[in-house]
Amino acid sequence: MSASSTSGTVRMPFAELQTLLQAILEQHGCSEPVAAALAFNCASAQRDGAHSHGVFRIPGYVSTLASGWVDGKAVPAVTDVASGYVRVDAGGGFAQPALAAARPLLLAKVRSAGIAVLAIHNSHHFAALWPDVEPFADEGLVALSVVNSMTCVVPHGARQPLFGTNPIAFAAPCAEHDPIVFDMATSAMAHGDIQIAAREGRQLPLGMGVDAKGQPTSDPQAILDGGALLPFGDHKGSALSMMVELLAAALTGGNFSWEFDWSAHPGAKTPWTGQLLIVIDPSKAEGERFAQRSRHLLEQMQAAGLSRMPGERRYRERATAEREGVALSETELQGLRQLLG
Amino acid sequence: MSASSTSGTVRMPFAELQTLLQAILEQHGCSEPVAAALAFNCASAQRDGAHSHGVFRIPGYVSTLASGWVDGKAVPAVTDVASGYVRVDAGGGFAQPALAAARPLLLAKVRSAGIAVLAIHNSHHFAALWPDVEPFADEGLVALSVVNSMTCVVPHGARQPLFGTNPIAFAAPCAEHDPIVFDMATSAMAHGDIQIAAREGRQLPLGMGVDAKGQPTSDPQAILDGGALLPFGDHKGSALSMMVELLAAALTGGNFSWEFDWSAHPGAKTPWTGQLLIVIDPSKAEGERFAQRSRHLLEQMQAAGLSRMPGERRYRERATAEREGVALSETELQGLRQLLG
Missing domain, CATH: 1.10.1530.10 (Malate/L-lactate/L-sulpholactate dehydrogenase, four-helix barrel)
Structure with missing residues (x-):
């Protein structure tokens, strides 16, 4: 070593x-x-x-x-649904090998149709989402992905948690530069960051979550112990989280964030849901120009005083x-x- | 009358x-x-x-x-780019007739490929975005649209305005119910709502915008008079606004929100940019099930205490x-x- x-x-x-x-x-x-x-x-x-x-x-x-909650040896079953549509049954395994198995077919469709969708269901996603989209940008493509997770977010205006942290990740190529990539939980904080704050004994700003009684709290442990997170950006983040449920679960055939019961599997941590990827080939209409425009955007953001790009x-x-x-x-x-x- | x-x-x-x-x-x-x-x-x-x-x-x-800023008689030029890709040059006219002109081809592609993208450029969008997506949901399709507008939003962490209010609209069918639709500016408030507040002499909550000196203000007129809006949800809303610039302008071949100069056209109000629509046919993989799942989501949101759906x-x-x-x-x-x- x-x-x-x-x-x-x-x-x-x-x-x-x-x-x-x-x-x-x-x-x-x-x-x-x-x-x-x-x-x-x-x-x-x-x-x-x-x-x-x-x-x-x-x-x-x-x-x-x-x-025994997840099948670590699952073999993804890829279906060629239509000229722009690939479906994968992850077989109760992880989402990343399902994406890897479907990727060649997805890429072929994107290059041909200009856009394609990959719908993964019966899958577990326990990882950051940006590694799923960044490689598409490395190949000159624009990628958007959403994954739903497990009930821990109170929809804006509701009383009880329902949504998962439901991240949205996006990647786009940028000429002579690393791709422009972001990966954001639609909750006010990512669940992993709450766990880390709890582990380190750090308090959170208000507005991140509520305790088991639904009261605002700055204690990460209270959020984890029967409490819940809030969406980012009030009703707007909440609507985006709802969209993620529709795209990652309803559209793929996966579970909504509240539909799985892992109580018979102590130690289980991974949400059993679905994931959607939409990939677009900008060269279809714009040739090589997209990445240059993306670079121009980046430069203008820096000129406007932005010190750190996503x-x-x-x-x-x-x-x-x-x-x-x-x-x-x-x-x-x-x-x-x-x-x- | x-x-x-x-x-x-x-x-x-x-x-x-x-x-x-x-x-x-x-x-x-x-x-x-x-x-x-x-x-x-x-x-x-x-x-x-x-x-x-x-x-x-x-x-x-x-x-x-x-x-003379916009051509009210423009005839949109529709290009069949690929099996999932339609492009429209709106000819310096409005985006809505461009969408209307491309809609039959877009629908044919969605029904065949399972997903299709419509990229409109050289277009003016001065309207709500939800009327562009809701009709797709009426036909059982899922639609997402973004349009960039005109520089009036300071990117999170920047000092000067750059982005437009850059709305995101989404529509999905819902069994035995109106479609689930939202339309949100990625700014903390829509520009039209700022104008209405100014007209009515109402103050705004803090966090919506800044004055001409970049200082927080609750005066809508100060936001309009050389000030600017802020993104919703801090860095997350800002990243989404950036994504809208990339999708609605860079990908379509349209102008970024800061690229047009209407100073020679006093009275001009309409941003000359681009618009992207992504439409998915959920029946390709899920048959009739999607709208039922969407309905189930809606019912669960109500059960969680949500009194008003988007x-x-x-x-x-x-x-x-x-x-x-x-x-x-x-x-x-x-x-x-x-x-x-």
């Missing part, structure tokens, strides 16, 4: 972290392709400083696999990790090694 | 209002099909109580036409208008009659 340590932080090469995570996931019940897809996703999040979806997630994957922090962390290795805490590394047994 | 008056409010049949608006628009430089499309859109907004996009807009249409106020106003006629103020009606000359 080439890991180097400074004041509790370890740095290791990306490939090494990926190999370690893959070995853990295989040991705990994933097939090789499933473990590879999840390990790449999780190591990428850690590399990019997206810690709520980095190695922090591995114990959750392991306890979920142990609970995704920019990730690219900066990524560049550091490529030079110095991916950072994780010694405690996290010890935890991973223990999971390897 | 069958208009009936109660305490300053007039009610008239929808068809009569539509005919009146169409006559005004034709008199001020629109061709018959353009005037028909805009009159239907504007009368629909008035009927549904969406007053910032109802007859309130007519003087703006008229002054814009008089300024779009519900519009449907209620619409039902009243169908019984009693479309409401407008006597002042508005007088103004319309004066425009008819």
Whole structure:
């Protein structure tokens, strides 16, 4: 292990972290392709400083696999529905290998039809969403994805939680620049960030969530212990969260965020829902011009005084990790090694 | 004229209002099909109580036409780009007749490919966006549309305005119910609502906009007089507004919200940009099930305590208008009659 340590932080090469995570996931019940897809996703999040979806997630994957809630060896069944429509039954497994299995057909359709939709159902998504869309932008395509999750968000104007954190991710190419990418929970905070705040004993600003009695709270633990999150941006974020339920669940044939019951699977952490991706080929009408226009937008945003573009922090962390290795805490590394047994 | 008056409010049949608006628009430089499309859109907004996009807009249409900024007689040029891709050059005219011209081809593609995109450029959109998507839901389809507008929103973290109010509209069918529809500016308030508040001398809550010096203000006139709006939901709404610029302008070949110069056209009010629509046929994979699932979602939202669904106020106003006629103020009606000359 080439890991180097400074004041509790370890740095290791990306490939090494990926190999370690893959070995853990295989040991705990994933097939090789499933473990590879999840390990790449999780190591990428850690590399990019997206810690709520980095190695922090591995114990959750392991306890979920142990609970029998998800099939770590599921083989996705891809259906060619129409000239712009691909459907995947993830077989009760993870969404990332389902996307990987459908990707070649999806890309062929996008290149031909100019737009295509990938509808994944019977799937578990426990990861950041941007790794699902960014690779399309690397190929010059525009991608939008939504995934619903598990009931923990009170719709604006309602009394009880119903929606999941229901993120929306978007990626677009940008000439001579990293793609423009964002990935936002439609809740006021991502669930992983609430968990991290609770773990670190940090209070939250008001407006993020409510306690078990439906009262506003700044205590992340109160949100986790029977409380709930609020949508971002009041009724607008709430409407977007509703849209995610419709697109990721109703349209794909997946479960809504409140429709699965994992009570017989203690340790299960992964929402069993659906995911939708819409991918557009801008070259169909605009040739090479789209990425240049995207770059022009970026420059104008900087000229307007924007100091940080969406995704920019990730690219900066990524560049550091490529030079110095991916950072994780010694405690996290010890935890991973223990999971390897 | 069958208009009936109660305490300053007039009610008239929808068809009569539509005919009146169409006559005004034709008199001020629109061709018959353009005037028909805009009159239907504007009368629909008035009927549904969406007053910032109802007859309130007519003087703006008229002054814009008089300024020579928009071609009221433009004939849209529809291009069949690919099996899922339709492009329209609106010819410097309005977006609604461009959508109407492309709609049959778009629908044929959606029914065949399962998804299709309509990219409109060289277009002016001065209306509510929900009338563009709701009719697709009436046909069992799911529709998403975005349009960029004119620089009046400061990106989150920036110092100067750049984005337009850049609305996002969504529509989905719902079994034995009106479609689920929303239409939201990605700014904290719609520009039309700021104008109405200024006209009525109402103060706004803080967080909607800034004055000409970039300072927070609750005065709508200060926002209009060299100030700017803020995005809804901080960095998340701002990222969505950026996405709208990329989809509605960069992808379509239209202008970004800051790229047009109407200074040589005093009276011009309509942003000269682009619009994107994505339409999906849920029956491709889910048969008739989608609308039932959509209905189930609606019922669960009501069970969670939500008292008003997105779009519900519009449907209620619409039902009243169908019984009693479309409401407008006597002042508005007088103004319309004066425009008819």
